Amino acid sequence: MTTVAAYAAPAAKAPLERTTIERRAVREHDVLIDIKFTGVCHTDVSQAREGWGKAFFPMVPGHEIAGVVSEVGSGVTKYKVGDRVGVGCLVDSCRECDNCEAGLEQMCTNGGMTSTYNAIGRDGEVTYGGYSQKIVVDENYVVRIPDGLSLDVAAPLLCAGITMYSPLKQWGAGPGKKVAILGLGGLGHIGVKIAHVMGAEVTVLSQSLRKKDDGLRLGADHYYATSDPATFQELAGSFDLIVSTVSAPLNFDAYLSLLKMPGALVNVGVPEESIALNLFSLIYGNKTLAGSAMGGIAETQEMLDFCAEHGLGAEIELIAASEINEAFTRMEASDVRYRFVIDNATI
Incomplete structure (x- = not known):
């Protein structure tokens, strides 16, 4: 287990505050990612305020995650330390149903996908998202960010x-x-x-x-x-x-x-x-x-490659972690052009 700093909502509709969370030890097929930037999605606001129903608290939002691999498990074959990677809206699924085998992990029919945050993982633990310093994810739910994309403008592409x-x-x-x-x-x-x-x-x-x-x-x-x-x-x-x-x-x-x-x-x-x-x-x-609900892992990688080929990134406003609550308020007022992105070095 690793203790990392994060920003979390302690209860529904409560302001987010700096805290610490535990990340699991790196397993055989896991990668540990040092998070560099995290996009702020309207979903984060809705979930933290229980706009879509009962949620798990404390909640660490964030499913537009861009960072660098800092450790890999013994069985990891897709990534190595130093790789630029991203994590989007899901971090696990059953891997066996027809949808998962077809690359539609977001439509998993056997227990559903495991969301990057505000979900119970298949290990029974609550998932915490990208408003944090680090995250541990199975390599099969990680995507590679091409060199042609800066990590800050790439982060919102993950959702x-x-x-x-x-x-x-x-x-x-x-x-x-x-x-x-x-x-x-x-x-x-x-x-x-x-x-x-x-x-x-x-x-x-x-x-x-x-x-x-x-x-x-x-x-x-x-x-x-x-x-x-x-x-x-x-x-x-x-x-x-x-x-x-x-x-x-x-x-x-x-x-x-x-x-x-x-x-x-x-x-x-x-x-x-x-x-x-x-x-x-x-x-x-x-x-x-x-x-339409997002896309699977393979299609997400295809999208990133497409965006890198054509020089497409998000239009962003980079913020410090201390500005997250203000960003939530501004998003509700449509006062952002066009995506807030957290500089995770400020957490």
Whole structure:
């Protein structure tokens, strides 16, 4: 066991505070990672405030982890000391079910995936995330960060990047396709970059035009305000694919009207409230309302390699660990462009 410093929420809705946690001893197939940077995801806020249900406390959030290997177990074959690596949203799964064998570990059907934090691992211990100095992870749930990516801008790719890359790839974003990214935040800004490089015609749909210059700079071809009713009239039947990053309940009937026939509205944002939907919005036009949950380990590595090849990283605001609570508050007010990243040397 190793004692490391961390920032944890002691109880639901309580401010995070500096503390210490225990990391397990390195096992045969484990790697010990010195964490250099950790992205701050909206999921961290929701979990620490029990927005998605009962949670485990004290909670150390953080599932956008970038660092350097400092120790490896005797059976490790994929990594060596000094390698630049990342850890995303999961740190274990059953490894035997059809989904795990297909590289869809995030959809494990035998006990579910083990989340990087706020979960009970298969060893019976609570998992703690990246708001800490070090983490121990089985090598099969670690990915390599290519040399072409700086660790600070790579960290948010471990959640935000794969969360956007996976549906864009699955639903065929590319030349000849019109893709809308709903929401230009921590997820959406990376989605714009990826969809643009894939060759799609990209439109940002945002509540206002406040970030229009940023959206166009990041690769969007068009930018519309959803607060303007004329937007829905002008863009009716326009898109092959809409990826919604919004974490608030939407008028899904209105957004489904923006799709071509057939088109898909894929949700990666998770509202805490239930939604309403008139099924005729789907039936007329053979449209699809779908969800997408991250990606597996192999696809996450594919995404990192893709981003490195095209020079894509997150737009970040680097913060000290002492600023985490302020960052949570600012995120809730949409006051970040576009991802907070913790400098873990300050923990």
